[in-house]
Every structure is written in structure tokens, then in C-alpha cells.
Amino acid sequence: MKTVRSKTYSISKRLKIPQNIHENYWLGILNEVSRITSLTLELDKRLKLIVEVIVQQTGADACSVLLMDEEKKNLILKATKGLNPMSIDKIRLKVGEGITGWTAQEKKVVALSDASKDPHFIYFPGSEEERFKSVLSVPILENNKCMGVIYTQTFNERDYTENDIKLLTTIANHVSWMIKNSMLYDKAVRRLSELSILYEISVAMQTTVNLDKILRMILGCVTAGDIFGFNRAALFLVNENTKSIQGMLGLGPDSGEEAGEIWSRIPKIKDLSQWLISQGDILAKEESQFDKFIKGIDIPITAGSGVLALTILEGKPFNIKDARNDSRVNRNLIDKLGVNSFATVPIITRNQVVGIIAVDNLYTNKPITDEDLQTLVRFSTYVGWAIENSRLFSKLRDANKEILLFQQQLIQSERLAALGELAAELAHEIKNPLVTIGGFARRLLEKGNLMSEERKYSDIIINEVERLEKLLKDILNYSRDIRPKFSENDINTLIEEVLSFHGRVFNESGIEIKKELSGEIHPIHIDLPQIRQVITNLFYNAVESMIGKGGIISVKTEPLSGEEGVTISISDTGGGIPSEILNNIFNPFFTTKKDGTGLGLSLSRKIVESHGGKIEINNRIGEGATFIINLPWKNRQEQKPD
Amino acid sequence: MGKKRILVIDDEENIRILYKENLEDEGYEVILASCAEEANTKMKESYPDLVTLDIKMPEMDGIEFLRKLRESDKNIPVVMCSAYGVYKQDFRVWASDAYVVKSSDMRELKSTIKEILKRKKDLK
Structure with a gap:
């Protein structure tokens, strides 16, 4: 207690010093305060230094700073010298409440030699404020808005002079400037950290x-x-x-x-x-x-x-x-x-x-807080961008997959074409030796002086060579460019011709032919040998399906619905095509026949398609199959004979 | 009337032998040539009644040989023999009398030759 009194005394003594010295003393304090305000310390630390300077140099026994909270409703104790330091951040005062609250509300200086007599006076338990007698409370103003209050207290009763008030008001202005800068700085730091966060996020994303x-x-x-x-x-x-x-x-x-x-x-x-x-x-x-x-x-x-x-x-x-x-x-x-x-x-x-x-x-x-929400809103823009990006990418990836698939199909078809050419070349190279082998085997047989075993072996050679020759012929036909050479032909006539040519086969197999040929079919543009081959193929397939049991082949022609042309249907009663092989029947080299090459149907389709038509199958398991050929009157891509 | 003479032109020796044996069995006299040049010599030496001509041959092919032949002799019957059927569509082979796709079954060739020689005889 003694020290405090002597201190008070020394300061009150100082107050009596002459004007010019007094000014130097003022300048000293303000100099110190402005030095502190420009330090690169956190706001709270600088406030603490300032209240210490004030207590040391102005003869006050305590000095405290309260700042307004974000919502401008409460004053919060931010720094103190003389009050219990534990109450920092704990003392909250509503604007208008107590002497300091009144200072903030009215934006006016309050100087009281006996504070307890003022009707506004309240003190906070635990702050040890009850020890003080006089108080000088000054608002910290910025553009006429109150940002907080700075106030000094003394144990002994004190009458504040105009100079005391001026000094603290000047310090309050410094503090106001410091707070403003600090807020700007905080904002900048927050913005910067937000930017670096967004940067880091974008790097990651x-x-x-x-x-x-x-x-x-x-x-x-x-x-x-x-x-x-x-x-x-x-x-x-x-x-x-x-x-x-x-x-x-x-x-x-x-x-x-x-x-x-x-x-x-x-x-x-x-x-x-x-x-x-x-x-x-x-x-x-x-x-x-x-x-x-x-x-x-x-x-x-x-x-x-x-x-x-x-x-x-x-x-x-x-x-x-x-x-x-x-x-x-x-x-x-x-x-x-x-x-x-x-x-x-x-x-x-x-x-x-x-x-x-x-x-x-x-x-x-x-x-x-609304600020949290604002930052989140800003962030969500990036989120939208990232999601969009990812979705675009997967779209791109899907498109790319499709392209890759097409490319593979293209490569596949090119490979097939190359393979076709190779096959043709190979077929030709094989053909000559094959002719020789088969030819001499036949010579052996024709000589007529063979033992029965030798005769049997020769037969086998001849049959096998014949099979190979047939395969080669089909391959050569398949891989050859089968661009049709068109001429105007009557389909009904062609069908009659094929039927009569193979009439013996039908008779021998116990097959009855039913014809239903429309009289309203105009001559159409076809490559006659090719279409003849197709029709022959389909008849033979029908016969094959009924081998050993006989049956009916129905052949029907009618005008192509919707456009000029013809529909040819060839039906059998051979029980239909097993569903497990139905998908394969048009594939080259697919066959169920013992001595078939598997090229008949695939070649037929190739020919029909090169005529701008299509070939379909109506399969009735247990009953039979119908092959339906649609041929347009004239192929749109018809090529002139070369 | 003596035997009809047939010139077989083919670059493959075994084919030549096969044709020769088969055609001799049919009662023809058969002479052989393995290329266009040899064929020219044989033509001058022995005046064949008919020529079988392979298409794919090294150096001069059958189609070119046919063109040259037709410049000097418009009447001698020529049967084109090829492993391929495609040359049928080549208008240059139309200058020949027949086109037979090679096969181990010689019947088509034999009947074709017979037919052509008969036709020629009938025309006389």
C-alpha cells in the first residue's frame, strides 16, 4: 500500500511541473504510445504495453481497455494494468451499462473524483475495482463510432484537469488508429490465408x-x-x-x-x-x-x-x-x-x-457465423468447378471409350480385309499343288490295276482334295470384291430356273415345293449370278435341314412393302435353328454341316447387302426357319459395270 | 485323220505332266511348254490344233501371250486354265475360246477341249 501511495504522490508532484516541461513529458508519453502502436505485435499485446505506459507515466493506479464486440453490443475487457489480469476477456459490459458502458453509449468523456457516487457506477466481482476512488473514462472513437473505452483509476480521490483528459483522449485516438489498422491487417491475413487455402485445395483437387x-x-x-x-x-x-x-x-x-x-x-x-x-x-x-x-x-x-x-x-x-x-x-x-x-x-x-x-x-x-457461411459460399464455387470438371472428364472418358471401341472395330475389319487378301493369295498358291495331288490320285484310280486298299486310299485322297478345293473356291469368292454388276431381271423367272435346275435334288430328298409367286413384281436391278447363288444357297440350306425326313419348302415372292422392290421368303419345315447357334449363322466359317465351309450364309448376306437389301431370319424352333430377303428395285449406291 | 495335237502351256511341271497323261489318254498328242518363250518355239515347230494356257506365269503371263498369239493366228482354239475364276471377267480373255478353272477333276477340261475341237471340225 505504501508504494502505491508514494507513487501517487510522485505523480501528483509531477503534475505541478512548469508548462514547457509538461509539454515534453506529454510528448514523451505520446511518443512511447505511438512507438507501441506501430509494433508488429498482436493487438492485445500492444494494448497491454499501452496500459502499462499509462500507469507508469500518468500517475494512474490502474488503466484498462475495453473493446466493442463484433455485434457492437458488448464491451469486453482486453487489457488492464491494476485490475485482476484473470478478468481479461471475462469482463463483459453491455453498452450503456456502468460508467464505461455509458461512455461508450454517449461517446463522451467521464471524469469522476468519486466514482462510487455516480448513479451509473457498478463494479465487477473479482476485478478488485472496489479499491479505486476516481475514474477517467474516454471513448475510443473512429468516424464517430465507438470502438471501445480506455479508462484510468486512482486509489485516492483525484480531480482530473483538462490536460489529463486531453492526454488520455489523444492516447485513445492513437489506440483507435491502431485498432483500425489491426482490423485491416487481420482481414488481410484472413484473406491471405483463405487464398492460400484455396490455392492448396486447388492443387490437391x-x-x-x-x-x-x-x-x-x-x-x-x-x-x-x-x-x-x-x-x-x-x-x-x-x-x-x-x-x-x-x-x-x-x-x-x-x-x-x-x-x-x-x-x-x-x-x-x-x-x-x-x-x-x-x-x-x-x-x-x-x-x-x-x-x-x-x-x-x-x-x-x-x-x-x-x-x-x-x-x-x-x-x-x-x-x-x-x-x-x-x-x-x-x-x-x-x-x-x-x-x-x-x-x-x-x-x-x-x-x-x-x-x-x-x-x-x-x-x-x-x-x-455469417462470416463462416460467406467463406463456405466462396469455397462452394470451387467445389462446383471441381465437380463439373470431374463430370466433364467422365463424359470425355466415355466418349473416348466409344471412340476406342469404334477404332478397334475398324482395325478388326481392316484386319479381316487384309486377312481376306492373304487368304486369296494363299488359296491360289495352294490350288496348283492340290490340283496335282488330286489329279494324280484320280490317275491312280483310272489305271484300274489297284488293290482294294489302294483304291480305298486313293478315294480318300480324292475326296479330301475335293473338299479342300471347294473350301478354296468359297474363300476366293468370299474375299473377292463382290461388287455386283447390275442388270434388270425378273425374280420369279430366276426362282423357277433355280427350282427346275435342282428339281432332282428335291425329289430325291422327298421334299415338296410350294410356290406362291406374286404376279405384281416388276423386273429389278440385280447381279443375276450373285442372286442366283443366294437363292441356291437358301434352297440348299432348307434341304439340309430336312435331310432324311423330307418336308416342305415354301417359296414366296411379294412386292416389298413401303418401297419398290421384292421380298423373297424361303421357308422349310426342318425344325428351325437351335437358339444357341442362331447368332452365329451369318458369321463366316461358322457351320454345323460336316462338309460345309460355313461361307454360304455369310456370303449370301454380303451379296444381299451389296444390293442395298437385307436378309433376315424368322426362326420357329420345333417348326422351321424362314429366310426373308428384301431387295430394292434399284440399289441407291448402284455401281456401273466396269 | 491323225491325232489332234494339243500344246499345254503351264509353268508348273506337275500340272504339265498331269495334263499330258490325261489328254494322252483321251487320244491326243500332247506337247508341253513351261513359259511363253518355249511356247512360241513349240508353236512354230509343231502347229498344235489347240492350246491350253495358264494365266499366272512368271515373265509373260497367259493373257499377254494370248494377245500376241491372236496377232499372228486368229483361229487356233485356246482354253484358258487358271486357279482363279476372277479372270473370267477380264475382257482380254474373251479372245480365248473357253475358260476352265483348274481342278483335280479333269472332266470339265476334257469335255471342253472335245467340244471345241468338234465345233472346229463341224465348221470345216
């Missing part, structure tokens, strides 16, 4: 176009302590087909303990991109209960289905502070999520809402 990974990274950001620090985050995407919102991913701990454990792992900004990339790689097996719950969500996009739907419909963020008493909220969902406050932000790309980020602070109960 550029490492992948996998939508799942991107979604994981996005929610990793939203829940990472250094970035947004929300306890839990969920991502929803709009399904355009079903007009609903579907939960894609939920990220967040299932319990408070887990939360602490997870948050301790979250790194500083400079490692962020690496951390995010690792988040993207977390496998689905690690999914939490929350994630499972989110993934099960599927909500129709209608006005009555809750805040998620509203976020999509209105394309704006929602900050729900009291969900249970908010009629817009889907109660069922909130009960399951166990929260009373949450926020949603739309993800927008190209003026279209494609999804939602929803966040809550289930474990810390920290209120979601």
Missing part, C-alpha cells in the same frame, strides 16, 4: 478427376480445423433424372472422443494439399455411421421437403440456428442428425444448382 476423391477432399477442407473447422460436413448432389437430392458423402466423427482424435491429426496450411490428397485416397471401408446415414438420404426437390430442397430451389445458403422451432426444417432428418443448428450452401455451376454442402458443429456447439 487438380491431382484427380475422380469424383469420389474430389468429394472427399472437399469435405476434408470443410471439416479441417485450420480451414473451416466444421465438426461434420455432408455433400449432396442433384439427380436430374429422379429430380431428387442424393447424399454422396458424410465426413465427421461419430463421437466426441473420435472428434478430438481426428482433429489432432489435421495439419497446418502448408501441408494441406498433401493432406487433402491423402483424404481423397481414404477407402470407402473406413466409412463412418454418419457417412452411411448421409449416403442413404434421397429427398425429392419440392418446396415442402426441407431446407436441403430449399437450398436447391432458391440457390442460396441457409443458416439454421434453431432447427427445432424452424418450420422450414425437416424434423425427421434433424432428429436423426442430433443437431439444432446447421447451415447449407448451394453448389452452383453454370447458373445451375448441382448440389449442397451441409455443415454442423455437433461436438463443439460453436455457432456458425
